[in-house]
Amino acid sequence: MDVHRWATGATSPNGIGKSTAGGIYVNSNYDSGNIEIEDMSEAGNIKLRIHPDPFCETDNVSHAMWFNFRMTNVAGKALTLHINNAGQCSFPVAWQGYQACASYDLEHWFRVPTQYDTDSGVLTIQHTPECDAVQYAYFAPYTYNRHRQLIARTQAKRDVKLLMIGETCDGHDLNLLQLGTPGPGKPNVWIIARQHPGESMAEWFADGLLERLTDSHDAVSRHLLRDACVFVMPNVNPDGTWRGHLRTNAAGINLNRAWAKPCEEDSPEVFHLLRVMDKKGVDMLVDVHGDEELPYCFIAGSEGIPGWSDRLKGLQDGFCAAYKRASPDFQTKFGYGVDAPGEANMTICSNQVAQRFDCLAVTLEMPFKDTADHPEPVQGWSPERAKRFGAALLPAIYEVLPTLRAQ
Ligand SMILES: [Zn+2]
Incomplete structure (x- = not known):
């Protein structure tokens, strides 16, 4: 790859293969x-x-x-x-x-x-x-090439639109999928994944979610797409994915700290995503990640934003209860500490979106290791489990859908 504006050594941080006496x-x-x-x-x-x-x-x-x-x-x-x-x-x-x-x-x-x-x-x-x-x-990779295949096969399905919303520093496309048709009174639900490229389970999650959401025989997906418009961005950070980064884009920006003031020059991923969100509106957001340390699936909520309210608390609690019913891998006992009132970091996506659109917005975390309460000894947390956990998000969304903008 020779299209790169950000000199970091090589575009892809590759070691060079070496042979040894043993021929390895x-x-x-x-x-x-x-x-x-x-x-x-x-x-x-x-x-x-x-x-x-x-x-x-x-x-x-x-x-x-x-x-x-x-x-x-x-x-x-x-x-x-x-x-x-x-x-x-x-x-x-x-x-x-x-x-x-x-x-x-x-x-x-x-x-x-x-x-x-x-x-x-x-x-x-x-x-x-x-x-x-x-x-x-570190975890089962979801390569950039696999991402391209996911986008290609999903955009070919019925009722799916591909919106190319911009370009990254390295010249990769920013792919946003629109499933269902927007309309008056229809909530816009957003699921975005992999702001942090090393958290590849987030794109496995999006893959499983999209597979179910485009299954025209699945009752939950059929009803969800009748009643809402769903926007899915399976990979917010294709440059970091390509380059084998843990956490940043090509310019060294941690995208999940760029939401207060995204810059077209060095965080175009967030700049364009937020621009399109402003245009379309957001009634619910799930931002999907992986956590290196904790052996659990959990959410971080937006309790610390200035606009936190009983309404948003009710929505967040309702969503957590619905997701627990949809997947026993989701739990609320273990997770990060809750932000004190007014102490939210507004550069984080879910906080910025919750405040900006006065809506339910959460950061969802999956483990790199495994779930401690029901481990799988051969694979640990795996692509297969992340995909099914993504598919299980759909009934939880469907359950809270009527409450998102209820008076
Ligand atoms: Zn993350």
Whole structure:
């Protein structure tokens, strides 16, 4: 890729594949790849580093946590991989209890034994692959190419419009899907995902949601699209996805800290999305993310905004109750602390939208690890579970729909 305006070394933070005496290769030179190679002279002691995002001014750090690379010529070889800068990553505490994801076919992802040493700050993955090639990643990747396929097949469905709302710093398209037809008295429901590109479960979630929402035989989807217009942006940060970032776009902007004053120059993703929201109106928003540390699915609400009211509290409580009924993976016991009145960070999407449109707006979080109350030992939290959790959002939305603007 040579279309880039933001010099960060390479457009994609790729390590170069290297051969060794043993003939093993490591490579991350593709869409969503990320690893640097320090030393791979022994299969039992391979030393790697995660390449950081561009420096992020709002967060005052160069984020790092996302890794995604392929190893080849490894069948039957006992690999020990050390990620030596794990301790300097964005959320080191999140490595505790974490198991790395692996796949042979890039479809089925399973967990492999992983240990984090708090003293040395080294994350160690141990695995003996059964196939010639294996992919290792922080979470099952949802690549930019898979995103393009999702957009292509969804926009070809009945009653779906594709709105190309703008362009990113790297020249990627900003794809917004409109499902159903807007009309007087019809609420506009917005679901956006993956402002933080390393949180790939958010796009798996959007994939499952769109699959159900475009199923013309599904009663919930049929009724929802009769009664509301649904806008879905499955990937708000295609540049970060392509480049293998954890948290920022190509310009080093944490998009979920850009909503108070988005700038067309360095946060065009938010600038254009908010511009279209202002034009169309918002009656409900779910902004989908992944949380590195907490082993739960939960929401962060907008309790701290200046316009918080009994009405918004009733809507948020009603939505949480409805989502719990739709999916036992959703819970309200564990999550972030609630903002004190007036203390909301208005640069965050859900706070800005809740205030600006006086509507129900939440940030939804899924785990990178697993759900502690009902773990799945082989895959942990997975694309399959994120997709079904996305599909389960639809009945919850349908249930609260009549209350969104009720007097
Ligand atoms: Zn996030």
